[in-house]
Amino acid sequence: MFGTLIEKLKIRLWSRNQTTSTELRSYFCDKFRIDVGMHSYGCFDQWRMPGPMKIGRFCSIARTVRYTPINHPYHALTTNPLSYERRFGVVDEDLTSDDCLVIEDDVWIGHHAIILPSCKFIGRGAVIGAGSIVTKDVAPYSIVVGNPARKLKDRFPPDVIDQIEASQWWTLSIPELRALAEFDPTLLLRPTRESLRRWNERERKVAPTFARTHLRQAQA
Secondary structure, eight states: OHHHHHHHHHHHHGGGGGTHHHHHHHHHHHHOEEETTOOBOOOOTTSSSSEEEEEEEOOETTTOOOEEESOOOTSSOOOOOGGGGGGGSOSSSOOOOOOOOOTTTTTOOOOOOOOOOOOOOOTOEEEEOOTOESSSSOTTTTETTTTTEEEEESSOOOHHHHHHHHGGGGGGGGGHHHHHHHHHHHHHHHHHHHHHHHHHHHHHHHHHHHHHHHHHHHHH
């Protein structure tokens, strides 16, 4: 009992800065198989977002989002949890799933969205609208809404997406992102193919130091 209380206090303390807490990430990865990249938030809840799960960097997940890795087994004698949860005393083992949900970098999932077991991949830069019921994989940079969730449009034209992918901005540290914003303030809020191309050319000309390369790898 005392040990459980200490764990809860630690999680509450670490959660005060859940976007960057390495202790919180290590705990959830080891204990719940929830692997979360830096600067992502809204996913440190083993009941609402159960593992196994791998989440990239800079993801924004609303606190009311739910992922259901297993459906009630309608083909079983009963759909009641007593048929697949040992806490009811009928079966000896919980019914679990080892299929990992992969959420890539810079994904935004709105309030009350529900991700069903048939979805196992949400691509980089995707947006899932509030209240959506996600029944299948979501392509990178697509915006999906509704029940069931359907693609509304892409966030950017293909040529802009190509430049975003080439930039790999999600691997940058906060100081490096600050430098990006100072290089061209429009890059953050209104990126264009030309502004991204200029940034990418600048990055190629500036050879990264060993320290910078090491930092990016450590934060990946």
